[in-house]
Amino acid sequence: MAAEERQTTSEKKAKPIFCELSANDLEPEITKIESLCVECGKNGITRLLLTKIPHYKDVILMSFECEHCGYQNNEIQNGGKIAEKGVKITLQVATQQDLNRIMVKSDYTSICIPHLDFEIPAQSQKGEITTIEGIINRSIRALEQDQSRRREEFPDTAIEIDLFISKLHALKVLDEPFTIIFQDISGNSYVENPKAPIKDTQCNITYFKRTKEQNCILGIYLDNEDALLKPIQEGEYTLEQIEGEVLSFPTNCPDCNSPCETNMKLTNIPHFKEIVIMATLCESCGHRTNEVKSGGGIEPQGVRIEVTITGKEDFTRDLLKSETCDMEIPELELEVGPAALGGRFTTVEGIITAIKEQLSSSTAFTGDSSDLETGKRMKTFIAHLEEILDGQREVTLILNDPAGNSYVQSLSDDGPDDRLKIIKYDRSFEQNEELGLNDMKVENY
Template sequence: MPASAPTSPALPSPSLHSPTPSVSSLSSRVSAELERLNLSAQQLNSAETDLTEARAEFRRRQSAGLEAMTAARVAAGPSCIEAARPAYEARRRCQLTQLEARAAAARFLRQASPTSSAEHQRLARRCHELEAAAARLERSVRASVARRAKPYFDACERQRRLLEEQKARVDTLEEKRRICKRVYQETMAALEAISEEVHSAQQPLFPGLDPDELQVTEMQSLCMNCHSQGVTKLLLTRIPYFKEVVVSSFDCPDCGHQSRSTDHAERIQDYGVEFKLRVSKPSDLNRKLVRAPGSEIRLPELDSVFPGSEASVSTVEGALTDVLDNLRSALASAATSAGPDGVDRLAAFINKMQGMIEAENPSFTLVLRDPSGNSFLENPSAPAADPCLTVRRFQRTREEDEALGITPADAEAGTNGNASSVVANGDADGAAAATGSASEEFDRYGEVLNFQVNCPNCSQPTESRMKLVRVPYFKEVVVMATTCEACGHKDSSVKCGGGIEPQGVRLELAVQEPFDLSRDVLVSDSCMICIPELEFETEQGSLGGKFTTVEGLLLAIRDSLAETNPCLLGDATETPRFGEFLARITALATVVEEPDATQPRFRLILDDPAGNSYVQNLCAPDPDPQLQCQKYDRSEEQNESLGLTDMKTENYAEPNS
């Protein structure tokens, strides 16, 4: 299936309160680049279509020629063919040398140099020698054997000419596609540069920690102590290699009440996250730990849970030290309010926990659970897997959604259900007629649905688009994309239709040629990705749902690693190993752009317990020799992570006993 060129990026709207480039100059530049983009996209799609058809024709000719050669070989007999083969091969070498001699003669006539003359004479002598050798071999073969073997060698010659002709066409189309792709990428880069130019001229909502950029917003607010009017100050900033935060302070001039707080401004993730670290050596205590509000730290050996109300950036040892400080403060206050037994038990617990942390060879388990999904625990071995660290993403409970301020899904469903019942009780026939009319007019594969949402980055109203796509030889998928014109944030996701498959699937693609990087790939939100040559493996669902190409998947992995491992970038890193790994992934994805570069050769493995991932088969419906597909039965842990263990599939209308 030819890959379609992506749509052009949406340009942000200039702010009215910040200097922006000239509107007329921007308009002319954008118009010119968009016209160039549309033209290059059409040419790229046409080149992709022609190249796919040419490759299919090459495989068809190869298969048809092989059948003809096999039939001719059976008719002539293997013994006759082997007896006549030396004579035909000698005649073939003679013909090739004659072609070279003619080319040398043409060069001699054009240049008339001693070098071209010597080359022409050498090839002429070689032609006479090969002609004599071919004649001797032909005389040594019986006439009946030569006649019986002739159809086979004629079929071989026709097959060679047809394949050479089609191979030349494929090479020409590959070069044309490479040029079109380069022009398309240059145009996209120009549009991105214009977008960055506009954004750089605007005042960012969350500026960096530069004192010249920081702006404090003041507003009147009610004092909760004396109910007079106080002053609230807000500072919006972004901490490097971390997230956006809102620093707020309140002062009441009447009663002197003050309060300070630091809150996350990052959006709540779709899933919660749980890090489980087995601390077995002192260096594990130095791992960086980012704790979001509402997260909790668990120590199973002590059967203890320590909730956190404020955001913090520290290490494992620093986070546990903060817990100890809070416990010591509680111990000081308990000395006057609690009995001797409670004070002694708390003091013993503090000593036990401190001894566990300060041990020469620590051995305990730390669990960091965050329903918002914004906490982070460093993996020093990234991008390789860490045997001491386990990362699990989970679906939040109703209580956790309510604590985060998210409306429960069943409440919305109940509201929709009431509305549906009103329609049903009112005019069922009219509703059915309207539904039938809408279904007749709606093109499920051609229409793009638009609906209003709030941008997860800046909370401004924006538009999200959704489209149903049928993937050949696979299933239907829902592609969703959101682009915010206010801040330029872009987000996309893919959801598979049809539910969870009865078995999991393991797809292994051997990338051997540049065009393998253009294969379509669908990665579901339950898929694990592995590249053995890079010793790289992702957690299940860590990349989310994506419908892209092999090249796009590699670049998405690179960007995701850089985003989810902030402690290994910038001046915080202690080794260039992580940066070198990102460079290796980039090299695998971009080597196709150089026609004379070394061909990429690696294996891409997709392991999806839900069976909803896909890699394009270039030989469909026949098997692809470079693509291996293996289905397997899921384990109990995989069924539990997919929510199948407690799923009720029979008599689900009845309440659980």
Template structure:
């Protein structure tokens, strides 16, 4: 039976419209975002309740669909958050250390998408994707909700399996101790779709208790997100079928590069063009050919090709440039990987930015490098922006875009006024860095020495505004990079034997 259309309320109240499908709510493009109402079955009492949908955009975060159900017969209420936007190129993982007795930690906002899992290693506890739907909550709210759902069927369990019910009671004591702040624990939020979030109250400064990591999805994770994945891509490289029915792994191919590097240099010399000779020979040298090998798309997991070539950057080192594009979905990606052995020492690069020329310096920031700007008290830990090939000005722009995307809640209407003003002031400081109202300092600290800032002079020693400092890595840094467990003794024996 169709419900009668709801009347339009006054302008100060949300517009209510009855729809039969959530699709109509998602597809709404009206700037005056309406609130949609549908009649839904209550799973507790069996009568019909009301579900309200609101499609909204969290500033500098992404578009979400909020749904809230309420049953007037039994009082049942619940809510859910669904993401109406796209899946992110990479997955994300948040590690939050929650010390005992710190009540403020439990007020942190948490966005958990429907594809995210939550783990507490100290308890051996995991909330899988199917256990809790997408939600907008706090650390305390998620733990309390998990404890309540575990306790809901305890009376029935005690009748059927008393031992299991007793073990769950003991576990619930530990879980509620975490939820009330009486116990130290680690809160891990892992989302292959990259659509989850934990608030950093200290932003734009780093949070010493929060670690954010991005990672490439596995074929299994692609499949869990609904992408069509070739079974041969799971656990082993895909093989090309041949006419005789025997599959073979394709070999790496190569194609001529030709436009830069040694070949371009010889061509410029033969034609007598001195300007091109200088540009070709003294700019970054490139190889004679580009290697091509099979890969998978990072967005849709279909087969694609990745092109790679090795080049040498003066005053830096040999690097590997990798670029891939997908014909199926149009996704493109490029990476710069360091070549050669792991550096024995870390490197700290300091640039004094005083003029427009400094803003145009080439910058290679590896995924192990951190960025510090003392003048605005900005510090980004390693891995925050991933690997970048840009300029000094481009790096500042990337920092601003990343901070606004990750900490988008700070710009919303419901945020505390003082926090909102703080963010606005910091955004203005970032813009002032690019306008060069005052000189400022850029520090790139890379424990693996894989980052680079181009000098403004022909000789590195003549650049007084660029300082390179090498330092010994600490035991903690080596442990984080996995160097303490790296065993190369068998390779050393092989080299000595040759």
């Protein structure tokens, strides 16, 4: 890509992620290597920087520059492991602020604008940090690249492309709202929420289970799939044998990748079901993870649980949030996706405290990239959570689990009490798709 193409207004808007750091601050963290220039064939310099994007994850920024021909290129790659599921992000673009949203896309992200019947296939562009406007600008530049030659050789085609380019320009002036869809099988794409931590009503994020072919595209091969599906043989552990026992197995730390151990215990929640509690502690970096998984599979119906929090009595309720459960506090306009806190077995007070701690420690609000408005909004929001924990504010906590594996303890011996509402519902096709149930084969297996 030409040097002048990297200096568009929209791509400059992505700079605030680390723009307050000076070159001297970044220099010790930057790795420089010699690389071959694809334009002139001579050696240039590639600079690598590991950084963290607010609300997202660690990424590797790569910048190449050739001093011989002036060629420049910038790419972004995921600095962690591939996500367990793919992600689909549907954004309604209605204001200039939406055009300015920071967007992270991987190599495996396809982009679709249904309004124009326009699609950018996956793996046709390198991963990058840009904005919604930047994506439109890049598409315009790509279409304009050979227009002069087309006007001479294929004038009719050139007229059609000019007409389409004018439609892309109209998107930037927002003559009417439009929808843009990002689908990434690696699960490593992200669209900024300018109202964080308040729910982003214009952005819908869903996760899907990858197919075997999509796993192969990512280089994931499960050679032992057949072995995993074999029934338990005589002499192996059964659920009855391991219940109450703590089992350990080797794994790698998700932060530093050092060898460590995960402890696992099967336990039973009274009046509910069996669950598996998993805990990992890395002695190298001190990283801790606690995770809860259902021991009974997916329920026939989803469950929606509403608990009204009025005081200390409600804080003591046992609470199980599965890894497929969304949480919501309508009074604060707060919505927590299933991946934010993972699976947890705690209390109502514990889950609200976990939300507060995660927001308080987020670099998005405490780091150099945070702006005054975002910081102020976050302080106000955390103050509201503290009011709830102090019993000064009555709110409703809603757990919505399509897998039906979440639970809140009742304070009554005869079913739900007057401040607890449990509703079971039939899952939609989309929810079954996200859980991987639509393609599941259960007959003649």
